[in-house]
Structure formats: C-alpha cells, structure tokens
C-alpha cells in the first residue's frame with residue numbers, strides 16, 4: 001500500500017477501561033488488502049478460542065479497504081466477531097455511510113474490546129474517541145436512538161451512526177446493528193454482541209484526503225468505472241425497482257419460498273412485487289455513500305389514527321427483496337401494508353428480518369401441528385396471511401417473557417431442537433435461510449458458505465444460470481461455489497458492494513490496486529482470495545464447526561424447485577467435495 | 589454560469605458530487621470538497637445540497653479583512669489563498685453555510701462554479717445555469 005495512506009491505521013478501543021490507541025499496521029494490509037482479509041486476521045488475534053460470544057472477550061472488528069472512498073460502489077464495511085447465533089464466524093457487511101466515514105476518519109479498521117458496565121455510546125471524530133453515558137438511550141428503538149445521537153453529535157453529512165434496538169440489548173442471537181436508519185449489519189447477531197458490551201451506538205465521522213499513486217490515471221479509471229456503473233442494466237434495475245424487482249421473476253421461476261417453504265410459488269406474489277410496492281408506496285430512494293446507483297427503496301406508509309378523523313401517521317419504511325420474502329410470502333402475507341408494519345416492528349426492535357421471518361414461519365407450522373399451544377405463544381394464534389399476530393410475536397421475541405419466546409430469540413435451529421418440527425426449521429449452519437428455493441445450489445451454497453449466507457457464493461444464481469440449463473454433478477456444483485466464494489473474499493477485502501461484482505471484474509481490480517500502491521498480479525490476487533477463505537474456515541473449525549455435522553432440513557427435498565426435486569445424497573456429495581478440498585489445502 | 593441545485597428532492601445522498609469536487613483538484617477523499625450533502629433531520633426526510641449560489645455583491649467578500657475573496661463578474665467569489673488568514677469571518681457571513689473548511693490548510697473551500705461535479709451527479713440534481721436564475725434584488 002502507499003506509505004502515507006491512513007488505511008494502515010487500526011484504532012483499538014477498550015470498552016472496559018475506556019481507553020483507545022492507534023497502531024500502524026501496513027504489513028497486514030499489504031498481505032491481505034483490507035476488509036474481510038484484514039478483519040479475519042484481527043479476529044484470530046483478538047478472539048480467544050472458545051470464548052463466550054456475549055462475553056467481554058469477544059471482539060468486534062470493523063474493516064474497510066483500499067478502494068473505500070476512492071471509487072464508486074466501494075461502499076461497504078465488513079464487521080467480524082464470534083457469532084452468538086452460530087457460535088463460529090460472525091461476519092456481516094453494511095453500507096450506508098459507514099465505510100466512507102471510517103476511512104475518512106482515518107482508519108482501515110477499528111477493533112472494539114472489553115465491555116462497559118453502564119450503557120455507553122461512542123463517538124469517533126477523526127483521531128478523537130469519546131465515551132458517552134447512554135443510560136438515557138437504553139431501551140429505546142433503533143430509529144429514536146439514531147435521531148437523538150444525530151442531534152447531539154457533530155459531523156453532519158459525513159457521519160455514520162451505528163446503533164442497536166431492544167433486541168440487541170436483550171441479546172436476541174440474531175439482533176442486528178442499524179446504520180443510517182435503513183442499512184444493517186443484519187445477519188449473525190452483531191446487535192447482540194453490541195448489547196452484551198452495553199454499547200448502544202457508535203457515531204463516526206471524518207473528512208480526510210487519501211493519497212493515490214497517479215492522479216491522472218486515477219481520474220481516468222474512476223470515469224471508466226463510474227460510466228459502467230451508471231450505464232449497466234443491472235444497476236438500472238436496482239435503481240428502478242430495487243432488489244424487490246426479483247419477486248415476480250423468482251416466483252415465475254418457481255423458487256420463491258412461501259409459507260415456510262411448503263410451497264415455492266406464492267399465488268399472490270403480484271400483490272407484493274417490487275412493481276406493487278413502487279406503485280402504491282415508494283416515497284423515496286436513497287444511496288449508500290459513494291454509490292451512484294441508489295438501490296435503497298423507502299415506502300411511505302400512511303395510517304389513520306382510530307380515535308380521531310383526519311389524523312395520520314406517516315412512516316418511512318425501507319423494503320427489499322429479502323424482507324418481503326421473509327416477512328411476506330414466508331408467512332403467506334399478501335397485504336403490502338401488513339408487511340410494511342411488520343417490517344417496521346422488526347426494524348424498531350433491531351432484528352435480522354430474514355431470521356425473524358423464518359422463525360415465525362416455523363412457529364406457525366409448529367402451532368398447526370399442535371407442537372406448541374397458545375400457552376407457549378401467550379395467546380397468539382398464528383395464521384398464514386394475518387400480520388397482526390406476527391407483529392405481536394416480534395415484540396415478544398424482543399422481550400422474551402417466557403421460555404418459548406426465549407427459544408425463538410435463539411433462532412429456528414434451536415427452537416426446532418426443543419419443540420420439534422425440526423425438518424421444517426429452515427436454517428443452514430444455524431443461520432436462517434434466504435429467499436431462494438432455486439435448486440440445490442442455493443442450499444449447498446448456504447450450507448458450505450462461510451457465513452451461511454446466500455451472498456457467500458450466490459448458489460441461487462448458479463441454480464438459475466447453470467443447473468437450470470444442464471445436468472450438473474454435485475462435485476461440479478461445489479467447485480463453482482468455492483470458486484465464486486474465493487473471489488468474493490477479494491471483493492469484500494477491497495471492499496466493494498457485491499451488486500457491483502460485474503464492474504469490479506478481476507482484470508479491472510488488478511489495474512486499480514497499483515493506484516493504491518498494491519503491486520499484485522492477478523495470480524497474487526487469486527492466491528490472496530484463497531488464503532482469506534482458508535483463514536476464515538480455520539476460524540470456523542477452531543470454534544467447533546464441522547462440515548460433517550451440518551443439519552439439512554428435509555423440507556428442501558419435499559418441495560419441488562425449478563430444477564425439480566433433489567435429494568440428500570446430492571447435497572452430501574457436494575459437501576464432501578468441499579471437505580476434501582479443504583482437507584487437502586490444510587495439509588499443503 | 590453557476591452551479592445550480594435543480595431539484596433537491598431527487599437527491600439520493602450518494603455524495604458522488606463531493607468526491608467529484610475533490611477529484612477536480614487532483615485529490616481523493618473529502619478534505620477539498622466545496623459541496624456538501626446533508627440529510628434533512630435523518631435520511632427519511634431526504635437531503636439538502638449545500639453549495640455556493642454565487643451571490644451578487646457577496647456578503648462573504650464584504651467581511652473578509654484581507655480582501656482575499658474577490659467577487660466574480662458572474663457573482664460568487666474567488667479565494668486568493670495567499671491573502672487569506674483563515675479567520676473564518678466569511679463562514680459566518682454566508683447564511684447558507686456554503687463555505688466549507690479545509691482543516692489541513694485551515695482555509696475556506698468555496699465552489700468555483702466549474703461544473704465538474706454535474707457530470708457525476710447520477711440523478712440530475714445538479715446543473716450549470718446562466719446567472720439569471722438566482723432570485724434576488726438587482727443592484
């Protein structure tokens with residue numbers, strides 16, 4: 001990297017002792033680029049083996065990369081921690097203003113250690129770190145918290161405000177961290193790790209300059225990438241209807257999970273499509289910092305007050321493909337207003353929308369089957385398509401007033417292990433499934449993916465592009481998934497948004513890195529991708545993860561997918577392939 | 589010509605204009621940006637784009653103790669870095685907050701109405717306009 005690039009600065013904050021210091025570690029970035037590559041090294045350094053994910057020893061690491069603030073769509077921050085949800089690798093990505101704010105404050109990474117004894121929030125403005133008493137914010141929803149900190153802090157227009165809601169405080173294992181009201185470190189429970197440290201929020205701002213090796217070439221390359229971004233049809237699609245555009249396509253294809261995946265098409269998909277949301281509710285579009293696309297879609301929901309005529313409340317609620325799936329079709333809800341209200345409730349609590357929806361879908365089926373009664377649910381009668389009980393239940397998950405809701409707050413895998421109906425408890429590696437039943441690719445992808453996320457290796461895309469066209473062996477599938485996931489280690493080390501993966505193709509990346517002082521050939525970049533993958537896998541196995549012990553919910557074999565039905569042996573063969581490859585690499 | 593904010597309601601808050609203004613000065617980052625984008629009390633309410641609107645008889649120039657701000661013929665000002673002592677009076681005089689600050693030089697950053705950022709606003713918020721567009725009493 002370039003000698004004076006502030007990217008090399010790592011800010012260490014000790015929440016127990018309320019101290020901070022900065023270390024320069026250029027060698028770490030030279031070797032692993034930034035983002036995920038650097039974060040996994042810091043996690044290995046800072047996280048003691050076998051530590052309690054909600055104990056003070058579990059560190060939180062944020063990392064950005066060399067392209068952050070320099071190129072469009074380099075808009076993401078990588079968070080790493082030990083996940084309270086899966087017990088192994090916690091990794092979650094978030095946009096908003098977070099990445100640019102961290103880089104412009106002068107850091108490549110931030111490491112949080114220890115825990116506070118009283119509620120606090122942190123503000124990091126350039127090279128100063130402040131610890132604030134957050135007792136008056138504790139118990140507040142995530143939006144209200146954001147508003148109060150916004151009014152109290154400097155750095156307007158240049159800052160990120162990361163915060164948790166009540167779910168994080170109450171250690172729901174899939175609690176999220178929200179930034180800028182609408183973006184999230186959604187998956188794997190970073191919110192609970194914040195909560196366990198009594199850390200309510202972090203505000204970060206700065207406005208530095210960053211050196212580049214050749215300013216003329218920089219401007220030229222920038223213009224090329226910018227043009228590609230604004231002209232690309234994929235990007236136009238994300239700006240027009242947003243990710244919700246995929247609903248009709250996925251449904252037509254027959255891969256749109258519905259009613260806890262008892263079906264894979266939703267008869268009322270048209271009513272909850274991106275088109276329907278745009279026509280009826282779209283109120284505003286937003287972008288992450290330095291993103292010309294602007295895929296964030298905000299619905300304006302107007303609700304009358306019942307006690308007085310002409311009295312309305314207007315809420316601005318962000319929607320995307322995944323929450324429409326998990327809090328919509330998965331629960332059989334076809335009323336967009338009902339979905340928006342449920343999303344709003346989950347957002348205020350600060351929980352991962354995907355996990356929450358899958359948990360509630362499982363609970364509905366368990367109640368249908370008589371495994372749980374209204375005694376457990378505290379009088380709630382779940383019913384496909386009716387939003388009100390789900391809204392109430394989402395609050396109860398946050399509060400955990402009894403054993404049942406405490407179990408739901410630990411995720412569907414745990415709830416299924418206690419109450420039964422486990423074969424329809426849709427989690428892979430303990431992380432609740434995403435909105436794709438496109439074929440075996442998506443499920444194998446989530447099982448072997450290091451975060452058990454559909455974005456690890458985009459198995460849903462391989463289903464649609466490859467498996468739907470030709471017979472593919474499980475071994476071939478595994479190889480494709482691994483190749484994609486290794487390359488994504490590079491994208492998430494730079495760090496660029498995965499939506500821009502078509503723009504940041506390998507040849508472009510290898511041209512950009514020298515501008516930032518990284519002399520890496522394409523084969524070096526690929527080697528680093530493989531190494532980062534291996535380092536993450538090493539963390540997982542260190543924490544007890546094993547490909548042999550992956551539970552596969554049988555429901556995915558029962559409901560036909562667009563590529564037909566598939567069986568467990570196909571999936572196991574793919575997993576075996578990955579295992580062999582990883583064993584061989586470990587031995588090398 | 590002056591830089592005009594044509595339609596703030598279309599702004600998605602991407603900050604591409606801010607980064608563009610830095611690049612026109614051969615810089616990367618935000619230190620040198622002469623334009624700012626802020627949410628209107630949270631992103632749910634949208635954004636305001638803050639940039640010099642090229643006043644006639646610019647108030648910022650009037651308060652400068654060293655005559656470092658020279659009014660341009662199309663309105664607005666040019667900063668003479670050598671004369672500027674970084675006192676910040678101009679910042680107080682600009683009601684719309686369009687004088688940003690470079691903390692590394694301790695000098696103001698003021699839009700020169702070059703139009704470079706217009707090419708990088710993806711959502712047609714910014715444009716270059718003839719001076720007439722500014723509504724205020726003629727001298």
Ligand code: SF4
Nearest residue numbers: 640641643646648682
């Ligand atoms: S900086 Fe402010 S006061 Fe000066 S010309 Fe621009 S808008 Fe007017």
Ligand code: SF4
Nearest residue numbers: 652672673675676678
């Ligand atoms: S900061 Fe510079 S330009 Fe502004 S009033 Fe003071 S001397 Fe003049």
Ligand code: SF4
Nearest residue numbers: 609699700702703705
């Ligand atoms: S018009 Fe030129 S000086 Fe003014 S904000 Fe845009 S790029 Fe910067």
Ligand code: SF4
Nearest residue numbers: 599600602603605709
């Ligand atoms: S580039 Fe345009 S849309 Fe983006 S922040 Fe600037 S004015 Fe708004």
